[in-house]
Amino acid sequence: MGQDYKLPRHGFARDMEFDLTHKSENQAVFSLHFSKDTLAWYPFKFWLQINYRLQNNKLLVGYSVMNDGDKKMPFNLGTHPAFMLPGDFSDFAIDFKSTESLQIYLLEDGLLKKESRVLPLGKDHQLQLHHSLFEDDALIIKNNKQRDLTILKAGKKYLSIEFDGFPHLGLWSVNDAPFVCIEPWYGYADTVDSSGVLFEKEAIQMLEPGGVFNTNLSISLF
Structure with missing residues (x-):
């Protein structure tokens, strides 16, 4: 052992x-x-x-x-850039370009659940931001196909992040905080059934x- x-x-x-x-x-x-x-x-x-x-x-x-x-x-290796969103949080959206829905995984006591759910995107493939999105912690996207995202404010470009090569993605905010984190990752949290052996860890x-x-x-x- x-x-x-x-x-x-x-x-x-x-x-x-x-x-x-x-x-x-x-x-x-x-x-x-x-x-x-x-x-x-x-x-x-x-x-x-x-x-x-x-x-x-x-x-x-x-x-x-x-x-x-x-x-x-x-x-x-994971990243955790946080972006201030001045004004009304709900004025902002994340543009996923051609993606129509997101297959997301949630956390339970810091561990990744095995089951996922589909989060439909709105018009023009955008995820409209509101604080209730993150009431169960981060939204985690495994094997993400998107390689760049743009944050829009009232429909206009605010900032973009390009992360070609990073296979996984986390989206996170907390309570009523005036920011959102777009987090490209090469790995993610242990799953709920993880053995705890580092060499056996998913991703x-x-x-x-x-x-x-x-x-x-x-x-x-x-």
């Missing part, structure tokens, strides 16, 4: 202090390397780099994960020793 490790919800990287490894007028690069602290949660030697770069009205974000150890490394990613995983997203303002 393997050793038990307790990972915080959403992993540990978000609560760690990254090193600033490069900066310029329009760019900042942050890195996180394995340490005694991370090995207590996650027994793998890794290197994580996040590269932020401004290009006119667009923020480009690049992610790199490296297996710095001598054994296969299971990992997941887990794997890196061979010395391997490097790269991905990116971008956010544009209008």
Whole structure:
């Protein structure tokens, strides 16, 4: 039997202090390397780099994960960008382009339910935002086919996010908060029937020793 490790919800990287490894007028690069602290949660030697770069009205974000150890490394990478929506929350909608409905999964005590439900979209393939959408926590879309989304305010473009390569997606807000999160992911929460074994986790990613995983997203303002 393997050793038990307790990972915080959403992993540990978000609560760690990254090193600033490069900066310029329009760019900042942050890195996180394995340490005694991370090995207590996650027994793998890794290197994580996040590269932020401004290009006119667009923020480009690049992610790199490296297996710095001598054994296969299971990992997941997820993002959590939150977008302020000033004014009336219900004035905003998310444009899913050609999609007619969403197959969504919900959480139960932080675990992903096995069953899903269909969430029909309104006219022009748009999800009209209202706070009751998120009364049961996040809306999770597995194997998402959409690679870019646009937030509309009163029918006009407000911002867009492009995330080609990310296979899963979370949408989230809370209570009456004036924001919505559009969260591209490579993995998602454990399912209600999960074994708890990291190598058996649904949607887990794997890196061979010395391997490097790269991905990116971008956010544009209008």
